[in-house]
Amino acid sequence: MMALVEHAVDVSFGDCDPAGIVFYPNYFRWMDATFHRLLQERAGGHARLCRDLDAVGIGLMDVGMNFRMPVREGQRIQLRLTGIDWGSRSLTLRYEAETDGRTVFEGHEKRGIFVMQGGRLTAAEVEPLKVMIQAKDS
Amino acid sequence: MMALVEHAVDVSFGDCDPAGIVFYPNYFRWMDATFHRLLQERAGGHARLCRDLDAVGIGLMDVGMNFRMPVREGQRIQLRLTGIDWGSRSLTLRYEAETDGRTVFEGHEKRGIFVMQGGRLTAAEVEPLKVMIQAKDS
């Protein structure tokens, strides 16, 4: 399957819990790192993007993950950003992760571009980010 | 609101990202810690529970979180386990977190009790755990 960006993780001893499997918050660290790799490749990274859009940050609105199998030390996980659903003031990123051809998890992140407006944090229109990210596909 | 268990977290500098707000995977670390506090208080902790139920672990099937506001260094977050929906071979835990009377996030964890059966990891019936957790309410 085609992916907008891929991110491989070698699971280490310290990523695992006393049951010997990946401590699940680490999956979110790796999913977030996959998103930031997209920003690096297509928008110059988070800091530059915030300067360009006069934004405070590209923050989370909602996140979820469905787990299919436990993963242990020494296994390599391949994360893929498989698609983006563009809303008006949010974008939803869809991820899949696999190891040895088997699905580890499916997840999503709904994010907004947050700007200060009248002293309040507000979700701005995401169109400028959409243009940047889609530019490199053509 | 009544909670089955509460867990307070003082947000530190190192919990925050370059945008100055909590790096979101940390919220899952704290939600997981709230669940393990429940196991400590009502089932003798994860290790003893696994021995009692002949289980490998109480693992995740699905997890989600909805974010309402960013939190910064120096703020105290109060996490609450507000309810448990008992299925046959899974339980879904519902959480809320607030700071200064405002909701920070709402989240859920769907968990199973995993046992080895015929060489395969299988979700066992959760009734024994339900009995332990509800015993202390009466």
Add this chain to the structure above:
Amino acid sequence: MMALVEHAVDVSFGDCDPAGIVFYPNYFRWMDATFHRLLQERAGGHARLCRDLDAVGIGLMDVGMNFRMPVREGQRIQLRLTGIDWGSRSLTLRYEAETDGRTVFEGHEKRGIFVMQGGRLTAAEVEPLKVMIQAKDS
């Protein structure tokens, strides 16, 4: 023993590794959090201190830790900042941690106040921070 600041940590399941004991990088997270509690209590926090001193950050130069015993899920660790050695352009913070009256670790952090000077990051004199921190002892 008198401490400049104390910080209690309840060790959770997810803080531990497949050997069932605290994954050691977490001790550094907690030692760092103890330092930032000092800044909160005596200098208004890291962000305000940086504004007051026109600094980029209070960063690390050297760190070390000596481990005396393993700690498991469910134990409470008490961290104490026991002393500060003030240099001219650095300060060295000394820490101790214990559980149930037994020493868990002894550690130190050597930190500098980093400022931009002529386009380069330089360690500034720490005297202004010393004055702030010692003011509340008198």
Add this chain to the structure above:
Amino acid sequence: MMALVEHAVDVSFGDCDPAGIVFYPNYFRWMDATFHRLLQERAGGHARLCRDLDAVGIGLMDVGMNFRMPVREGQRIQLRLTGIDWGSRSLTLRYEAETDGRTVFEGHEKRGIFVMQGGRLTAAEVEPLKVMIQAKDS
């Protein structure tokens, strides 16, 4: 310089703190991962090594790190295990990390092989591990 094992890390947004630089406990996560890569390559991994040596774990006795420069999101760090000093009941591992040809940190980990003996955790002789690790050099 020759290294016993190397480990590359792409620094992500979430590895950094509000000052925009790597939150230092993460360096210890990566140093520990470098050690566990050595165990993977030369001793079959931590779990198998513990079975082979009838040990509880290869735990830390002492650790230290000297920082030379801050690192930011988007930079790649190359960690190297540069040498091992073998004691009788401990081994000391020496590490270096660099980015773009400049040293980021130098660090060490003093570790022991911990076994249960008469109901107490004791550091065993490290000779069997030394043999395994040096076997693949010849």
